[in-house]
């Protein structure tokens with residue numbers, strides 16, 4: 001059989017000047033960077049991937065990471081104080097948050113005290129075991145309060161893997177979808193990779209992001225090779241992400 005030689009296309013080939021709207025690089029407040037030195041290593045690694053604008057999104061999760069505007073603001077100031085002026089001149093950092101849909105979230109939503117991404121976009125996540133029983137009601141309420149909900153990594157919720165049509169329902173309710181770039185590999189497992197490809201194929205993905213927590217994530221992102229279908233489909237999603245969240 002005759003084989004044509006073809007050049008491999010790496011994910012990072014598409015990430016020049018990328019605007020990353022989901023990561024865990026703020027020091028010491030969730031399961032991401034443990035301290036400023038780890039934060040700086042992650043930032044340098046992500047710069048090497050092409051990331052230019054950083055929107056760190058620490059977990060706000062009542063049971064494990066009860067972050068507030070204050071803890072996020074303090075971690076951000078610590079990081080700014082630790083970064084040298086050369087790096088600071090090359091990148092932007094605008095913190096937001098990733099909200100777990102728990103009871104505390106609903107209280108904060110009532111008080112409209114939420115840390116948004118640019119343009120009132122609100123990054124939300126759910127438990128990996130089960131969605132909240134009143135999920136559709138919560139999405140409706142988020143929208144009523146004037147926020148635009150973005151569901152983080154929909155492909156990672158395995159309870160939807162056998163009922164993929166429900167993803168379309170969530171989009172109809174007004175939820176935007178942010179896919180994790182690592183889900184384009186088998187990093188989270190084959191089923192997550194399959195769900196990611198389904199969501200891209202069905203044009204349900206609005207935004208992509210790294211969701212970087214540690215150096216292993218960066219290494220895997222840096223080695224990630226795209227298949228032909230992704231080479232075709234991913235650039236438009238990357239472009240939409242950058243256009244929507246760029247602050248420059």
Ligand SMILES: [Fe+2]
Pocket residue numbers: 022023024098152211
């Ligand atoms: Fe995250």
